[in-house]
Amino acid sequence: MEITVAKYAGFCPGVRRAxxxxxxxxxxAEGNVYTLGPIIHNPQVVxxxxxxxxxxxxxxxxxxxxxxxxxxxxxVRSHGIPPKLTEFLLERGANLVDATCPTVKKAQKAAxxxxxxxxxxxxxxxxxxxxxxxxxxxxxxxxxxxKETSELKEWWESQTRKVRKVGLIAQTTVDLLMxxxxxxxxxxxxxxxxxxxxxxxxxxxxxxxxLARQAEALQLAxxxxxxxxxxxxxxxxxEFLRKICESTGTAVVxxxxxxxxxxxxxxxxxxxxxxxxxxxxxxxVEEVRRRxxx
Numbered sequence: 001m002e003i004t005v006a007k008y009a010g011f012c013p014g015v016r017r018a019x020x021x022x023x024x025x026x027x028x029a030e031g032n033v034y035t036l037g038p039i040i041h042n043p044q045v046v047x048x049x050x051x052x053x054x055x056x057x058x059x060x061x062x063x064x065x066x067x068x069x070x071x072x073x074x075x076v077r078s079h080g081i082p083p084k085l086t087e088f089l090l091e092r093g094a095n096l097v098d099a100t101c102p103t104v105k106k107a108q109k110a111a112x113x114x115x116x117x118x119x120x121x122x123x124x125x126x127x128x129x130x131x132x133x134x135x136x137x138x139x140x141x142x143x144x145x146x147k148e149t150s151e152l153k154e155w156w157e158s159q160t161r162k163v164r165k166v167g168l169i170a171q172t173t174v175d176l177l178m179x180x181x182x183x184x185x186x187x188x189x190x191x192x193x194x195x196x197x198x199x200x201x202x203x204x205x206x207x208x209x210x211l212a213r214q215a216e217a218l219q220l221a222x223x224x225x226x227x228x229x230x231x232x233x234x235x236x237x238x239e240f241l242r243k244i245c246e247s248t249g250t251a252v253v254x255x256x257x258x259x260x261x262x263x264x265x266x267x268x269x270x271x272x273x274x275x276x277x278x279x280x281x282x283x284x285v286e287e288v289r290r291r292x293x294x
Contacts, residue, residue: 002271003292006220008213009230009276009285014101015040018078021099026052029073029095036085037130039077039099040279041235043256059130061088069094079130080104082137103172104131107205108138114167115139119201122146124182125171129236132171147178149185156193165199172207173237173278175244176214179206210237210278214244220273221245226266227252228292230285231277238277245275258287266292 011019018039025033037059038046050056057074058064059081070093080100089096114121121143125132136143146152170179183202187194221227227245231238233256245252255261266272272292276285
């Protein structure tokens with residue numbers, strides 16, 4: 001069997017930066033060290049940090065009321081957090097270690113710029129994703145999150161007043177195909193919007209590393225008989241990789257660890273590709289490769 005491991009398998013730069021900052025916080029902090037929610041969407045990495053003394057705080061201010069945080073170090077996860085939560089933690093005396101991905105910060109700034117300039121803001125992404133929640137927090141919730149063109153059309157038809165300026169950004173890890181589909185949908189499926197809107201401003205907030213992973217996933221899936229995607233079950237970018245591979249018609253399975261892989265699925269396969277999500281450690285990808293070869 002010929003096995004190809006994706007060039008972009010393993011931590012992306014933003015995740016690597018966050019993990020390094022968490023490691024440093026554990027090394028130098030004198031008090032307790034926390035992360036606000038899981039620092040990344042990978043249970044193995046989170047468990048490893050917990051074993052080394054890092055605890056996880058809830059990311060809800062109401063749930064944080066009972067925690068004594070004065071002098072403690074709180075690592076802000078790579079997805080970022082809303083400003084009001086930052087203010088809450090500082091008021092409680094916490095020492096913040098801001099591990100927000102620089103690309104995510106650019107998306108936050110893009111959202112604030114569009115909202116500040118009077119654009120009705122749309123965010124392509126998942127409402128429940130912590131990155132999107134953080135972006136919404138930076139514009140006081142004054143944005144509409146969409147995943148389907150139908151959602152945009154429903155919102156438009158529900159308006160009682162005309163909207164003249166529309167701004168559009170995306171969750172940084174969104175699938176490029178979804179981004180393009182919704183941008184096209186603005187014109188092709190919601191023609192009323194184009195007739196009435198005088199300004200349409202689109203800021204590309206997609207992560208370049210994520211786009212490279214998606215392009216590589218498509219190429220490898222087309223050239224393989226089977227694809228194994230390795231990553232956390234709650235990782236959006238990993239799920240997008242799986243969907244991209246699935247769209248080619250190539251058989252694909254997603255696993256969190258080598259132990260989860262059912263080797264019987266690989267019988268008769270000649271060309272196999274292994275991909276890893278942006279929050280998947282390279283060592284876990286390697287463990288999957290070794291299990292297949294064993």
